[in-house]
Amino acid sequence: MRTPVAPIAAAAAFLVSTAHAIELKFAPPDFETEYAMPYLFIPPPDGRNTWWEALILFGALSLTTWLVFKARSRRGLFGVSVFSLLFFGFYRQGCICPVGSTQNVAAAIFLPDVAVSWIIVAFFVLPLLFSLFFGRVFCASVCPLGAMQELVAIAPIRISPALERVLGLGKYIYLGLAILGVATGAGFLICRYDPFVRLYRLNDNFGMLIAAALILLIGVFIARPYCRFLCPYGVLLGWMSRFSKFHLQIPPSPCVECRLCEDSCPYNAIDMPTPRHLVEDPAQGKKRIRGLVFLAPVFILLGALGGYMMYEPLSRMHPTVSLSERIALEDRGIITERGNLQADTFRVEGKTAAQLHAESLAIKEQFKTGGALLGAFLALIISIKLIELSVIKKRTIFEPHKETCFSCGRCYPYCPVEEGA
């Protein structure tokens, strides 16, 4: 890469070729006096998304891992959260964050003419790798989105696990939609609807600021609503974390089953010991699992069909499709008032409506396949979740659920077991 690292004071541009691409109404003058034409000042890029930012990410992940496993310091994690919020959030203005990098990677996979730089790949891969070995340490205090929510979660209440599971499906839907959006060229949904970047940048998009404030307000009572119910990257981190080699433990040495930590986790991420009657009578559960496994393919097919039928509304996320619909309505005289900038610009540009509609049709075709895949994916996820509900894991102690625990360390202070006791 040829990024100019040292800020160049000024850069000039001058004409090399004499062939003007544009027609000049007035020829630039030949000055009689000693006048030197000024340089065109083009400031070079300021070096965002460079290797040292990836290095800081790596450092923050390593520090968090140490804080979670060795220091076991909730305070330390809180401190890193503040740093992440300031650096990844306010300084880098939340761009590009690992959560959003999912889309860059997806774009590079699905779209033939898109590539991403290795720094963005590093942003995407690093937190996932850490998750594979140490659980979701990225979520604990490095993610700027999570950090902001963690800092406002002052009076968290616990919601019922059933509600948690249902709302938790939101993140799979969001991930599916986001990837569908990228693959069809409709845009980057995750960035578009990221409520937190509005706050980092404190710009004047009032509607989104209100939405952000609302989410944070909810976040005071229902801790980390975005992380639990929406975060698409969280899905990938959770999958990785399931296989993690090391994972945060609540007591540093064997649990004494005092049940003190039971209420400490606002994220419903602590699994209770399995009730004895379930362990002793597994027959019923097994029957249910067999039934579910048997039904799953049917369910997935239905999901695919449902997704396929949704292609019309789904395709409206693509700007070309919505423009084509608007133009069709205008042409049929159903919409008469002007003022839609996109439509008006289309009118002066000289492309024909037929061309536009043809483009839109081709895009809708893509959404048929995409919709079916999305439906099948969601049905698969739901099937797996249902089967999981029926699987009985024998647990004798309280332990954090590897997939959903954010490694935030809130439960540490509740546990009376001392190190090495």
Place this chain on the structure above:
Amino acid sequence: MSERKKIDRRDFMRFTGAAAFTGATWMAVGEKAEAKYWQLDPAKCTQCGQCTTHCVLNPSAVKCLNQFDICGYCDLCFGYLQPGSRDLDSGAENQLCPTAAIERKYIEAPYYEYKIHEDKCIGCAKCVKACLIFGNGSFYLQIRQDICINCNECSIAKSCPSDCFSEVPQSQPYMFLTGDTYLAHPPALS
């Protein structure tokens, strides 16, 4: 013994998994190209004014620049002067730019130089539009790469009705009206 073996195998799988995952991601996406920046193509811009309000930054990272070598140095500069202004001078009431970002400087009869103070420019494109209609079109908008935070999905890109915004390679971060005939150089220090 068997316990140890089991753990070793798991570790092995985990490392293989991690390597495969990173490798696959890398193969699928990595190192294909140099980093890219957003830039707008002045040849496509219709001066709709969205750049002012739709950049995530306030004021916008889009600024107007004057490409001096195609400027006509007009006395009657429509990009500078309010239509119907009584005097052709730099009185505030005569200026078109809402933020008075353009400086008019006398060079020699009848020529004036128009310099844009980018810290004041909000990218409203008023001057661009007028210069394009009546003059040479030497005023045009560009994303200033030192201000732009290069958001993942440039938020003007999705509201620009003219499809101006695209990603350009890092080595050529600006798009000039005269196309690639421009070379960017640091000025010789004198």
